[in-house]
Amino acid sequence: MSAHSTSSELHIPRADRSTSLRSRFSKRKRIIALVAVWSIAISVIMIRSHFTFYLTNEKFSFYKISWRTSEGPAFGDFDLAVILIISSLIGVFVKRAKNLVYGYFTTILVSSAIVVTYIFLYNWFTLSYGESLGQIPFGWEWVLYSALLSFLRFMFPIGMIFCLIGLVAGNFIRSWVAL
Numbered sequence: 001m002s003a004h005s006t007s008s009e010l011h012i013p014r015a016d017r018s019t020s021l022r023s024r025f026s027k028r029k030r031i032i033a034l035v036a037v038w039s040i041a042i043s044v045i046m047i048r049s050h051f052t053f054y055l056t057n058e059k060f061s062f063y064k065i066s067w068r069t070s071e072g073p074a075f076g077d078f079d080l081a082v083i084l085i086i087s088s089l090i091g092v093f094v095k096r097a098k099n100l101v102y103g104y105f106t107t108i109l110v111s112s113a114i115v116v117t118y119i120f121l122y123n124w125f126t127l128s129y130g131e132s133l134g135q136i137p138f139g140w141e142w143v144l145y146s147a148l149l150s151f152l153r154f155m156f157p158i159g160m161i162f163c164l165i166g167l168v169a170g171n172f173i174r175s176w177v178a179l
Helices: 014-056 058-063 077-093 097-126 129-133 140-178
Strands: none
16 A cells, blocks of 8 residues: 555545446346347348248248258348348447457357247148158158258358357447547
């Protein structure tokens, strides 16, 4: 302790400690809310693309094809532009690089869980795979596998690249405007 400091300088009042704790929790809640909105937005875009593909392609809907290597549901130009804009907005609002990286991977994981669940249920009920594969043991695994492959067609690599480009662009925009 130096000769010039007093005990009142070293003591932090209780109200200030609770205020800093409250602001820390509110920042964390804001980041969680942003990542949740980002995950849901990407999931909705993917679900819309998947559903639209089955509405417009008669061959896939009539023959109830869930997955093919040569063709299937994919992002359109509008979908990629919306993903880029939403990711840029997230990059603008999230300040710390650590939160950006963790938010990016959390978004990928959460949106993958949502979309794979949707595609699984779509294949099981709408494409009626539950009637045939439900009769054999572990038949649901094949439906889950086809749902996972459909998701991978969507997200890897083009969806992840557009999310990352938007995130980096938004972060650059935030730093450029702040200067």
